[in-house]
Amino acid sequence: MDRRSFLKTTAIAAFTVATLPASALRANAEGKKILRMGYGSEVLTLDPIKTVYGPDILIQGMMFARLLQANADRTEVGPGLAETWEISPDGKIYTFHLRAAKFSDGSPITATDVAFSWNRMRFQKDSAYAAPFQPLIKIEATDDKTVVMTLDRQFTPFLTLTEIWNTGIVPKAAVEKMGDEAFAKAPVTSGPFKFAEWLPGDRVILAKNEHYYLEGQPHIDGLEFRYVPDDNTRVSMLQAGELDVCLGVPAPRMVELKAAGFRADPEPSSETYDMLINHSAAPFDNIKFCQAVSHGIDRQAICEAVTLGLGTPATSIMSPSLDYFDKSLPTIARDVEKAKSLLAESGVSDASFELIQNAGIADEEKAAVLIQAQLAEIGIAVNIAKIDSTQAWTRLAEGTYQAEMNWWYNETRDPDNALRWCVWGAGDNKSYFTRYNNDTVNKLVDEAAGEADTAKRAELYAQIQKIVVDEVAQVALYHPTWLNAYAPNVQGLILNVGLQFSSIGETTLG
Amino acid sequence: MNRFSFALRRPIQLIPVLLGISVITFILLQLTPGDPVRLMLGPKASQEAIDFVRARYGLDQPVLLQYFYYILNALRGDFGQSIAFRAPVGDVIVERIAPTTFLILYGLLISISLTLVLAVAAARNRGSWLDHIIRFICVAGVGVPSYFIGLLLIMGLCLRLKLFPVSGYGPTIVNNLWHLFLPALTIGIAVTPILTRNLRATFVQQMDADYATACRSKGLTERYIFARHVFWNSLLPTVNLLGVVVAFLIGGTVVIENVFNIPGLGNLLIRAVLTRDYFVVQAVAFILAVGVVISNFVVDLLTALLDPRVKL
Numbered sequence: 001m002d003r004r005s006f007l008k009t010t011a012i013a014a015f016t017v018a019t020l021p022a023s024a025l026r027a028n029a030e031g032k033k034i035l036r037m038g039y040g041s042e043v044l045t046l047d048p049i050k051t052v053y054g055p056d057i058l059i060q061g062m063m064f065a066r067l068l069q070a071n072a073d074r075t076e077v078g079p080g081l082a083e084t085w086e087i088s089p090d091g092k093i094y095t096f097h098l099r100a101a102k103f104s105d106g107s108p109i110t111a112t113d114v115a116f117s118w119n120r121m122r123f124q125k126d127s128a129y130a131a132p133f134q135p136l137i138k139i140e141a142t143d144d145k146t147v148v149m150t151l152d153r154q155f156t157p158f159l160t161l162t163e164i165w166n167t168g169i170v171p172k173a174a175v176e177k178m179g180d181e182a183f184a185k186a187p188v189t190s191g192p193f194k195f196a197e198w199l200p201g202d203r204v205i206l207a208k209n210e211h212y213y214l215e216g217q218p219h220i221d222g223l224e225f226r227y228v229p230d231d232n233t234r235v236s237m238l239q240a241g242e243l244d245v246c247l248g249v250p251a252p253r254m255v256e257l258k259a260a261g262f263r264a265d266p267e268p269s270s271e272t273y274d275m276l277i278n279h280s281a282a283p284f285d286n287i288k289f290c291q292a293v294s295h296g297i298d299r300q301a302i303c304e305a306v307t308l309g310l311g312t313p314a315t316s317i318m319s320p321s322l323d324y325f326d327k328s329l330p331t332i333a334r335d336v337e338k339a340k341s342l343l344a345e346s347g348v349s350d351a352s353f354e355l356i357q358n359a360g361i362a363d364e365e366k367a368a369v370l371i372q373a374q375l376a377e378i379g380i381a382v383n384i385a386k387i388d389s390t391q392a393w394t395r396l397a398e399g400t401y402q403a404e405m406n407w408w409y410n411e412t413r414d415p416d417n418a419l420r421w422c423v424w425g426a427g428d429n430k431s432y433f434t435r436y437n438n439d440t441v442n443k444l445v446d447e448a449a450g451e452a453d454t455a456k457r458a459e460l461y462a463q464i465q466k467i468v469v470d471e472v473a474q475v476a477l478y479h480p481t482w483l484n485a486y487a488p489n490v491q492g493l494i495l496n497v498g499l500q501f502s503s504i505g506e507t508t509l510g
Numbered sequence: 511m512n513r514f515s516f517a518l519r520r521p522i523q524l525i526p527v528l529l530g531i532s533v534i535t536f537i538l539l540q541l542t543p544g545d546p547v548r549l550m551l552g553p554k555a556s557q558e559a560i561d562f563v564r565a566r567y568g569l570d571q572p573v574l575l576q577y578f579y580y581i582l583n584a585l586r587g588d589f590g591q592s593i594a595f596r597a598p599v600g601d602v603i604v605e606r607i608a609p610t611t612f613l614i615l616y617g618l619l620i621s622i623s624l625t626l627v628l629a630v631a632a633a634r635n636r637g638s639w640l641d642h643i644i645r646f647i648c649v650a651g652v653g654v655p656s657y658f659i660g661l662l663l664i665m666g667l668c669l670r671l672k673l674f675p676v677s678g679y680g681p682t683i684v685n686n687l688w689h690l691f692l693p694a695l696t697i698g699i700a701v702t703p704i705l706t707r708n709l710r711a712t713f714v715q716q717m718d719a720d721y722a723t724a725c726r727s728k729g730l731t732e733r734y735i736f737a738r739h740v741f742w743n744s745l746l747p748t749v750n751l752l753g754v755v756v757a758f759l760i761g762g763t764v765v766i767e768n769v770f771n772i773p774g775l776g777n778l779l780i781r782a783v784l785t786r787d788y789f790v791v792q793a794v795a796f797i798l799a800v801g802v803v804i805s806n807f808v809v810d811l812l813t814a815l816l817d818p819r820v821k822l
Contacts, residue, residue, distance in 0.1 A: 044550075050551075050596070051551075052552030052553070052554050125558065126551070128551045128552055128559065129552070129554050131555075185597065200605055201773030201777060201778060202678070202679065228677065228771045230768050230769055230771065233768075233770070236664050240668050240669055240675070242678070389549065390545070390784060390785055391543045393544070393548050394543060395543075396553070397545075397553075421554065
């Protein structure tokens with residue numbers, strides 16, 4: 001390269017920069033109202049039955065309508081695709097009556113499509129999340145507008161489950177014609193948005209579904225769901241006007257964003273951050289040892305350090321955002337003396353364990369290091385093993401671990417799903433792989449799910465919470481909040497406890 | 511040997527390199543514990559669902575048989591299925607090649623331009639303040655990590671001055687000259703000091719060489735000697751160094767792609783390794799290896815062009 005070509009290059013670069021005005025930064029060209037969201041994980045599939053992964057759940061929730069529809073903060077579920085429904089007196093038969101509605105390709109949504117979608121979710125072999133629907137044994141379309149579902153027992157939480165993302169209605173004809181794999185990449189939808197384009201590794205673009213059953217919704221013309229893995233880059237993009245919504249803001253940056261005029265308020269979440277312990281292996285097969293650990297940990301300090309005050313220390317195993325959370329449970333204060341005496345009582349000679357931490361997750365690292373320091377004072381040695389999540393999940397499932405930093409959330413406000421998932425030892429996942437198995441708890445969980453009376457349910461759930469905290473089914477640490485920031489012109493959008501933007505249809509972009 | 515036979519020899523050398531790479535990545539992945547299907551279907555999936563999907567991807571077969579099938583299919587141009595994306599590996603990868611290639615070439619363009627200007631300026635003004643400043647910048651530049659430079663550039667040029675976008679990859683080349691300017695500049699800032707130090711040193715050495723003294727004694731101007739003789743004679747070591755730098759860049763775009771959110775191969779590779787997306791890792795390693803071999807090939811060609819004594 002000589003001087004001349006260098007000059008030429010510089011000139012081209014300068015010209016390019018000069019001719020592209022800063023206004024090009026705004027993607028909202030041609031007066032179209034496009035909402036741009038940034039998320040730290042990448043969308044992998046658009047088929048609702050094939051995933052339990054955050055970005056998939058979020059975007060699918062905005063693409064597929066369900067039988068029932070939640071309000072913005074998911075305090076209520078009301079009519080969705082089903083306008084009305086009846087429950088048989090024995091609580092076993094649910095009859096849903098559909099409204100007139102269309103898929104994004106203009107074809108009508110019939111009872112056959114609903115039965116097809118549900119059967120697929122419930123019985124197809126590679127359905128990722130059929131677990132909460134165990135009592136459901138039969139789904140059939142009795143006429144064009146009626147779907148009848150049969151349960152093998154009275155199961156009170158069932159209606160709230162008809163809103164969760166993987167029950168999204170898909171068109172039978174399109175799925176059968178395209179096949180699962182092709183459908184997952186460019187689906188025909190039933191919700192407020194239809195699929196437009198997928199740029200792998202970058203973004204999924206959705207457009208307004210003109211056939212959506214709610215007249216006039218959505219108010220915005222489209223949506224871009226962008227994959228931005230780096231937290232700070234994502235925040236920078238919001239600040240620079242390249243995003244309208246930044247999901248997953250690092251706690252220290254919330255204050256800065258709020259001061260700059262963004263809507264950056266913590267939103268209630270159903271998450272519990274915890275340390276899972278393996279009850280089937282030493283030293284956590286000894287209940288006194290579990291209790292020593294639980295009392296040796298300073299939940300307040302961990303919560304403060306990780307969430308910077310934007311979360312609450314755990315008193316129960318489940319989040320305060322869930323129904324039937326027992327408010328009367330006392331704070332689990334750190335008690336060094338009690339922990340030491342419990343340790344002595346336990347008779348465990350080798351007071352040490354390995355704590356698995358998912359590599360690269362800063363919040364887990366903070367919490368793990370604090371646990372290590374706090375338990376050292378009790379006389380328990382903690383070895384932190386940083387391994388990547390794929391390996392961690394495998395060890396969890398196999399039961400070849402002692403303790404692991406983890407978290408979970410719940411799709412519904414009804415706690416059945418959560419408790420069945422993490423303390424019900426009779427399930428396939430062995431109480432979230434902790435191997436905690438208490439017959440009394442198992443029975444209470446079943447009884448509470450079959451109980452229709454609210455007051456009685458509350459009582460049963462209070463009993464369960466007390467037992468599992470006492471027996472340290474898992475070491476619940478704290479309940480964080482969703483940390484998202486929205487540009488000031490984004491109105492009416494919140495992320496609810498079930499990780500859904502249920503009000504996306506009403507959202508405006510001023 | 512003529513140029514033609516040399517060009518033919520390279521692809522043949524590629525075969526053992528690629529076989530070696532496929533064996534090594536395959537063994538390493540098999541040795542790393544962790545089940546990609548468990549991750550894909552999530553913690554709430556039943557064991558039955560997991561076994562079903564494992565069988566579909568052939569992961570329940572013996573390892574040797576898996577490798578055998580992999581090679582057999584690869585020879586037919588089928589690189590397997592991405593487990594995470596539930597799609598053919600080819601589809602997943604093909605769109606990511608362009609951003610990474612563009613970024614590396616753009617970064618090199620900036621690096622080479624900067625290097626030539628700085629090295630010539632420093633060498634022509636040897637011992638002056640300019641020389642000292644350039645040398646100081648080069649020493650400092652080698653020590654600063656590229657993600658840090660990237661963050662500083664984002665804060666300064668994107669958030670304060672709003673000159674460039676923070677992230678992304680545009681649809682057209684012109685658009686990308688703008689979109690990828692900062693990431694390319696980041697590469698430039700990381701690479702230029704290494705190249706400049708090397709080139710300046712060679713310039714200085716060549717300016718003191720006997721042939722330069724001979725030219726001076728003939729009464730040629732310093733400017734003529736430099737432009738005509740010293741400059742061209744000095745390029746060789748830096749061109750060779752450039753080959754090494756490109757190989758380093760091909761592996762190193764991971765960080766830059768992450769900071770500037772560019773949907774390229776580096777980004778994909780990290781994700782694939784972490785989620786044990788076996789066939790994607792294999793294929794990306796394959797492409798990166800081809801990239802390194804091609805860059806070495808180009809360097810060899812350049813060397814022969816610059817130095818007639820080198821026989822191809």
